[in-house]
Amino acid sequence: MAGMTALAGTVVHEARMAQRGRVLWLAMVPAVLLSFVLGLGSPVVGGLTDPVARIGAWAMLLTTFCAPALAVALADRFSRLLHSRRPGLAELLESTPGSGTLRMIGTLAGPLAVGLSPVAVVLAAVCVAAAVTGGAAGPVLGAGLVALGTIVVPGALVATTIAALLTLLVPVAAARVVVVALWFWSTHLNTELLAVPTLARTLFSPLGGYPAAAWLHASPSWASGSPPGILSPPPTTPAALLSVALVLGAAAAFVATARAVAGLRA
């Protein structure tokens, strides 16, 4: 119970700090605007007539551009926690009830929630537009929540956690470049574009193609390649659940690894 209170306290504190600063807004507003412009001009997104499918396509588009921007902006969260040069801060943090693991989770989760808020606003606007232009309010609202919970949040989580882990292993500027390369390799560099091994169009892809295809009427080609393989089965509900679990599990594994690395360095 004390641990949960400490975690909630850290998350809320870090979220307030991030909300007051201009770093996250400066990072996220251009990324959201770029996604918005690309979405409005894209026939793949704007040309869809099914309101639920349009919400799924918007969620994948926003995740594509906003998750790496968030990861790049928050990349130094763990390394700053470890290498803080402010005198006395490490001792002060040690005296609080939260453990090192909780602090790591809180220091990433708080700003992550703030950074995703402009994305959620755009997604909400898309839902309102979909409801106004002919979709029933109930399914449209449900689709918006599913899109946020199974596409946007897991994608952003996995991108930010791997970026934060990488900064403990390589210099921060290098981690930022590597995470951008990893992101687009694992989400969009499919074998039709280039015949190289990739996570895109597999259960492990953080783009959210499986939930989008299984629950949000997106084309199955967003999820699995053709022909389907062991890692890219047809997008059914169990496959989508497994994909979301794998992406969230990867994020948890990155945090656990970062904690282990931080423990070794301490």
Place this chain on the structure above:
Amino acid sequence: MNLPVPLGYLPHMDLGSMAGHEMRRCGMPALAVLTGTAVALGVVLVVLPSSWAGWLVASALPLAFGMAAAMVAGGEDALELHLTLPTPYPRTLRRRLAVLVGVAAVVLAAVVGVLSASGRVHDPVQVLVDAGSVAILLLGTAVYAAVGSGSPGAPSAVVLTAWLAKLLVLDGALRGSGTAAVVAAGAGLALLLVAGRRLEDSEHLMRAAVA
């Protein structure tokens, strides 16, 4: 070292020790990112078809350069101290960025030279122009965003967004012409100009640093 002489250095410092000093202050990781990206590109290009080589070099190297520029421009921890020194901070920043630009130019020329000699790039001048224009755009973006934020995180994210906007919006709208390169370089230079003026305002720098 921070005396109000023309270059802001003690007269007996020669060019070599000055460059070494600026490289250390610039941050070795920022310089290593460029070299690391070039090496990674070399490995990747062994397996990729040669049609990708020019595009990848003209895109990936400027991104690494932009991220390094964001780190140099936004990563100064002791800004308050700099503002008390005889050497103005904008001059210090220009010197650090000059080191980074020099390293980037050498790395880019080396990569394009090797690829051109091995026949994987057929139009090296075009690749150099494309990469140079994106690099100027991202340098301007990095410095402009860093002056407004006071940390390297936000400028790095803005650099990424500007890079994507160049590839997906600008190149899409002005396909097949040299106009995209001119527009990108022009935008980068304009951002550098505006950022340069804001850098002169030490009060603005302090506000950004504590925000």
